[in-house]
Amino acid sequence: MTSPHLATTPLEGSLGGEPQGQRPARLDVVHLAKSYGTGDGAKKVIEDLTFSVSAREIVCIVGPSGIGKTTLLKCLAGLQPTSGGRAAIDGREISGPPPEMALVFQDYSRSLMPWLTVRKNVVLPLRHLRLPKAELKARCDEALEAVGLAHAENQFPWQLSGGMQQRVAIARALAYRPEILIMDEPFASVDAQTRFDLEDLCLKIREGFGMTILVVTHDIDEAVYLADRVVVLGSKPARVLRIVDVELPSPRDQIGTRALPEFAAQRTDVLSLIKRPA
Amino acid sequence: MALTVKPAVAGAAGIAVALAIWQAASSAHAAGGSLPAVATVATDLGGLLAEPDFWSAVGATVGIALLGLGASAAAGIVVGVLVGSFEPIRFATRAVLEFLKPIPPIVILPLVVLILGPTGQMSWFLVFLGCLLPIVMQTVDGVHSTDPVARDTARSYGMGSAEILARIVVPSSLPYIGTAMRVSAPAALIITVVAGLLGGGPGLGARLYLAQSGGDYPTLYALVIVLGVLGLMFQGATRFAERRLLHWHESYREVVHS
Numbered sequence: 001m002t003s004p005h006l007a008t009t010p011l012e013g014s015l016g017g018e019p020q021g022q023r024p025a026r027l028d029v030v031h032l033a034k035s036y037g038t039g040d041g042a043k044k045v046i047e048d049l050t051f052s053v054s055a056r057e058i059v060c061i062v063g064p065s066g067i068g069k070t071t072l073l074k075c076l077a078g079l080q081p082t083s084g085g086r087a088a089i090d091g092r093e094i095s096g097p098p099p100e101m102a103l104v105f106q107d108y109s110r111s112l113m114p115w116l117t118v119r120k121n122v123v124l125p126l127r128h129l130r131l132p133k134a135e136l137k138a139r140c141d142e143a144l145e146a147v148g149l150a151h152a153e154n155q156f157p158w159q160l161s162g163g164m165q166q167r168v169a170i171a172r173a174l175a176y177r178p179e180i181l182i183m184d185e186p187f188a189s190v191d192a193q194t195r196f197d198l199e200d201l202c203l204k205i206r207e208g209f210g211m212t213i214l215v216v217t218h219d220i221d222e223a224v225y226l227a228d229r230v231v232v233l234g235s236k237p238a239r240v241l242r243i244v245d246v247e248l249p250s251p252r253d254q255i256g257t258r259a260l261p262e263f264a265a266q267r268t269d270v271l272s273l274i275k276r277p278a
Numbered sequence: 279m280a281l282t283v284k285p286a287v288a289g290a291a292g293i294a295v296a297l298a299i300w301q302a303a304s305s306a307h308a309a310g311g312s313l314p315a316v317a318t319v320a321t322d323l324g325g326l327l328a329e330p331d332f333w334s335a336v337g338a339t340v341g342i343a344l345l346g347l348g349a350s351a352a353a354g355i356v357v358g359v360l361v362g363s364f365e366p367i368r369f370a371t372r373a374v375l376e377f378l379k380p381i382p383p384i385v386i387l388p389l390v391v392l393i394l395g396p397t398g399q400m401s402w403f404l405v406f407l408g409c410l411l412p413i414v415m416q417t418v419d420g421v422h423s424t425d426p427v428a429r430d431t432a433r434s435y436g437m438g439s440a441e442i443l444a445r446i447v448v449p450s451s452l453p454y455i456g457t458a459m460r461v462s463a464p465a466a467l468i469i470t471v472v473a474g475l476l477g478g479g480p481g482l483g484a485r486l487y488l489a490q491s492g493g494d495y496p497t498l499y500a501l502v503i504v505l506g507v508l509g510l511m512f513q514g515a516t517r518f519a520e521r522r523l524l525h526w527h528e529s530y531r532e533v534v535h536s
Contacts, residue, residue, distance in 0.1 A: 077430075077434045079430055097433055097435070097436050099436055101434075102434070102435065103431070103434040105427055105430070105431060107427055110425050110427035111427050111428065111431045113446070113449065113450075114526045115450075115452070115527075124432075124435075124445065125432070125436070127441070127445075128437055128438065156526055158526070158531060
């Protein structure tokens with residue numbers, strides 16, 4: 001099922017990122033900078049970031065921990081203002097939480113409400129949209145079905161395993177029907193097997209819902225496996241070291257893709273960028 | 279201890295021992311005749327229970343305590359949410375609230391009696407004042423402790439401030455409010471009784487005063503027992519309500535996986 005209002009108008013004056021062939025950029029980040037505080041005491045977290053994400057593309061942002069990846073996402077999600085440059089969706093500058101975007105946080109146990117059941121958690125962000133009851137139910141059913149949690153709808157998040165909780169958080173994002181999905185280290189707190197399952201879920205969502213996805217991760221293998229392009233961040237304050245095009249065949253497969261020599265080459269590529277002293 | 283005893287059995291045994299000690303002390307005239315025998319108090323208690331006036335006093339006491347508690351909860355939660363939501367107000371009120379909190383409501387009893395007279399209104403106003411501050415302060419703490427990730431989640435989905443307040447902030451403050459209610463419920467009962475005893479408000483407090491001034495020891499003890507039982511019921515009710523409302527909270531969860 002494709003979102004009806006997905007990415008159509010090509011952007012004029014789109015400044016950001018690498019040229020992306022025919023695909024129009026949906027999310028544009030141009031010379032974005034972020035500091036906390038002002039004057040001499042200001043702490044510069046992000047120096048200068050420029051990249052873009054095209055429609056239906058998966059872009060992963062990797063970099064050493066503490067580099068300001070979460071700060072970047074908060075700026076993109078409109079949760080905090082930028083200090084310089086701009087971030088825009090379809091050319092419209094982001095000044096508050098954009099309605100076409102959903103955010104999945106790393107810490108599912110804090111982002112899911114413990115007093116609400118799985119279903120009520122999924123419905124929570126939809127309430128202010130004042131949808132007809134039937135649509136509310138349909139969206140929720142579809143989202144829970146997509147993450148394989150239809151059977152757990154009446155349980156509470158804390159009764160579920162970590163991987164299942166993160167799937168609830170993803171279902172909540174899906175039910176919101178975003179065109180752009182942003183995930184902040186979404187699979188960092190789950191075990192390896194669950195991590196693979198969730199990565200594949202992410203790929204499936206892009207296919208099934210035609211979503212544009214931006215994932216922040218510190219796991220280079222994960223970035224290469226998931227992404228069409230990997231934005232490698234480096235140095236403090238953060239700046240883009242390089243944007244790597246991942247040239248791996250689709251559909252990807254946990255065993256097959258990771259065994260490819262190209263996979264090893266690409267991950268070595270990214271790793272050497274990160275390991276290289278700034 | 280290697281012995282395993284059912285809690286209910288141990289509890290009953292404890293009560294029996296307490297009664298035995300009471301009876302022994304009474305027989306030995308340990309308190310110089312001021313401690314009547316268990317049977318005397320029991321008879322007197324039986325007599326009280328058959329008296330319609332007694333039940334209306336119980337009704338007055340419970341009613342005043344609940345009314346005061348309910349009013350302070352309603353006002354306290356609203357004020358607490360407002361104070362907790364606005365940082366400058368929180369800082370501005372902190373010192374004043376901290377100063378007022380340890381002042382027992384009894385010290386303003388003379389003032390309230392002067393203004394309102396020895397009435398039920400006086401009693402419930404004291405209960406209201408006595409429970410208000412702890413509820414306000416706990417609510418403020420609860421609001422302040424709302425997880426920023428939960429707030430960010432709500433904001434990122436475009437939820438407005440009023441909706442975030444109602445759907446995120448208030449529910450996540452409930453554990454704090456629950457604690458305040460658990461502490462305030464017995465306090466409401468105590469304040470009602472003291473307001474009756476010292477301020478002439480209606481209810482069991484006034485009955486205690488009458489028994490005291492008439493030197494009616496058995497009735498005094500019977501009333502003390504009644505108040506003890508009422509206190510237990512108040513505590514039980516708040517615990518029950520807390521368990522129901524906060525079943526999702528870490529301290530009440532029954533099933534925890536992984």
